[in-house]
Each structure stands twice: as C-alpha cells, then as structure tokens.
Amino acid sequence: MNPPTTGTAAGVPFTALPPDGETNAPLIVTWHMLDAPRSDAAFAAALPMHGLPAWRVHLGMPMCGARMVDGTMDAGLALMREDVLMSFLYPFVRQATEEFPDALDSLREQLAVGEGPIGVLGGSLGGAVALNVLAETEIPVFAGAVVNAAIRMRSVVDLFPGDYPYVENSARAVDSLDFLARADVLAERAPLLVVSGELDHPGLRADAVGLADALGERSELLSIPGLEHPLADEPGIEPAPQLPRAREVDAGLVAWFRRHLAEAG
Structure with a gap:
C-alpha cells in the first residue's frame, strides 16, 4: 500500500492516496465535512477507499486543515456566528x-x-460542493457519491439555533444550493450514490431519501444503520483510526466506484 502524498494544487491543500502499481490511473476527488473528519488528511483516513484502481485525492475545504487561520477553526467559527449562511456556508x-x-x-x-x-x-x-460541481460545471464525471450530505442548504441552516432572517439575496443564495430542486440536472451528469446514516439529522436524512428517489435509476441510496452525522471522533483534524461505521461507508463507496470505473473502461 503506497503512502499518502500531500501538497497544494492551485493553492488548495490535498492529501492524495495513489493506486497500487498504476500509472495514468483515474481520479476520484473528495471534499470533507466540517464536522469530524474536518480536514483532507482526516477524511482520507476515515474514507481511504483502498483497493480502488484510482487516485483518491482529498481536497481541503476553505479555512480548514492547512488553511486554518492561526492553526485553529476559530476564524471559521467567528464567520458562522456572524451569519451562518452568507458568511459561512454559502x-x-x-x-x-x-x-x-x-x-x-x-x-x-x-x-x-x-x-x-x-x-x-x-x-x-x-x-454540497460535489453536487455543485456536478450542477455548475462541465467537468466530465463518471460517477459521484455523497455522504450525510448538505443536499438542501435550508435544511442545514435549520440545524442552527433561531429562525434565519432570509431576505432576497440570502433566499436566492440558499435556493441555489437546493439540489433536490436540481435533480433533473444531476441525473443528466452522472450516476450518484447517496449514503445516509440512519441516525443523521432528520432533515438531512429526509433530503437524502428524497434525492435518491428523485434521481431514480441514476441513483442508489445506501443507508448505514447506527451512523450519526460525523464519520470520526473529535477533534477530527488529524488522521485517526477508521471507525466501524465509517468502514461500512468506505466499503459501499469502494463497491460503487469500482463498478462505475469498470463501466467507464
């Protein structure tokens, strides 16, 4: 098993897991959670997808991992307190x-x-990033997958205390990240595996089931019994041993991407 490679790509930090003995292998790109695991390195440890004949390159999200300000998440948390949607999520x-x-x-x-x-x-x-790449770009994609995903950003905003004060620009922003409403676009782009923990937040769980239903034969829903929202223990910044529930998710991802890699030739 080859060791991870780390670096930056156009300013974006990454942790890359190479395929064994492969050259010019296909590429699978990931974006991590802001819950644990909340860095590219930690996400690579939680969902390494070993055994796939493909590079797995885990990209760092803004202000996370190597892009944390002063080595902490405090700056990102300050933005969240300022305006959870317009300063943080969107x-x-x-x-x-x-x-x-x-x-x-x-x-x-x-x-x-x-x-x-x-x-x-x-x-x-x-x-939400993976779905937005599918919906907003023309980058060719052979298959996609999401795990406990932010499928409707309104459902994510609802997880925070209080009633969010939507106005015209924030309503437009949050609705631009409603991928249930854009299921027809996603269905044209690539087959999608929707992985959902049965103990995830109820709104996110309902959105996952709804998206899989809306995509029909272009999608599969993989429900993981006992899985809550995070995939790793706190603090979730450094790589950590893979948890049993994350191992179940990982196995489902390997099977999904292996099948579609074979179909893509």
Missing part, C-alpha cells in the same frame, strides 16, 4: 467550487492521473 461552497477547475488542472500536472472523467465524493458540506 461562501465556503462557492469558493470550493470555483477553485476546483484550476486545482484539477494542477493535480493532473503533478500526479500520474489519467485524462478521462473523474469521480467526485463529498461529505456533509463537502457533499
């Missing part, structure tokens, strides 16, 4: 989406990555 997803094409080009230059379609995977808020 700009994080937009930045991660907008910086991805340049990061992808850089990864292709740095790693022995094939030129064909990629796979995408996101957990929690990183799931």
Whole structure:
C-alpha cells in the first residue's frame, strides 16, 4: 500500500492516496465535512477507499486543515456566528467550487492521473460542493457519491439555533444550493450514490431519501444503520483510526466506484 502524498494544487491543500502499481490511473476527488473528519488528511483516513484502481485525492475545504487561520477553526467559527449562511456556508461552497477547475488542472500536472472523467465524493458540506460541481460545471464525471450530505442548504441552516432572517439575496443564495430542486440536472451528469446514516439529522436524512428517489435509476441510496452525522471522533483534524461505521461507508463507496470505473473502461 503506497503512502499518502500531500501538497497544494492551485493553492488548495490535498492529501492524495495513489493506486497500487498504476500509472495514468483515474481520479476520484473528495471534499470533507466540517464536522469530524474536518480536514483532507482526516477524511482520507476515515474514507481511504483502498483497493480502488484510482487516485483518491482529498481536497481541503476553505479555512480548514492547512488553511486554518492561526492553526485553529476559530476564524471559521467567528464567520458562522456572524451569519451562518452568507458568511459561512454559502461562501465556503462557492469558493470550493470555483477553485476546483484550476486545482484539477494542477493535480493532473503533478500526479500520474489519467485524462478521462473523474469521480467526485463529498461529505456533509463537502457533499454540497460535489453536487455543485456536478450542477455548475462541465467537468466530465463518471460517477459521484455523497455522504450525510448538505443536499438542501435550508435544511442545514435549520440545524442552527433561531429562525434565519432570509431576505432576497440570502433566499436566492440558499435556493441555489437546493439540489433536490436540481435533480433533473444531476441525473443528466452522472450516476450518484447517496449514503445516509440512519441516525443523521432528520432533515438531512429526509433530503437524502428524497434525492435518491428523485434521481431514480441514476441513483442508489445506501443507508448505514447506527451512523450519526460525523464519520470520526473529535477533534477530527488529524488522521485517526477508521471507525466501524465509517468502514461500512468506505466499503459501499469502494463497491460503487469500482463498478462505475469498470463501466467507464
């Protein structure tokens, strides 16, 4: 088993797990959660997807991991307290989406990555990034997957205390990240595995079931009994041993991507 490779791609930190003995192998790109595991390195440890004949490159989200300010999450938490949607959730997803094409080009230059379609995977808020890449870009994708994902951003905002004071621009922003409403676009892009912990937040769980239903034959729902929202123990910044529930998720992802890699040739 080859060791991880770390670096930056157009300013985006990454942890890359290479395939064994492969050159010009396909690429699967991931975006981590803001719950544990909340860094690219920690997400790589939680969901390494070993055994796939593909690079698994885990990208760092804004202000997380190597991009934390002063080595802590305090700056991000301050933005969350300022305005959970417009200072925190929405700009994080937009930045991660907008910086991805340049990061992808850089990864292709740095790693022995094939030129064909990629796979995408996101957990929690990183799931919104993966879905947004599918909905907003034309980057070829052979298959996608999301885990306990932010499928409707209104459902995520509802997890925070109080009633969010939506106005015109914030309503427009939150609805732009409603991927149930964009299921027809997603269905045209790539097959999607929707992984949902049966003990995830009820709103997120309902959105996962709804998205899988809306996508029909282009999607599968993988329910994980006993899985709550996080995939790792706190603090979730450094790599940690894989938890049993995360191992179940990992096995489902390996089977999904292996099947679609084979179909993609």
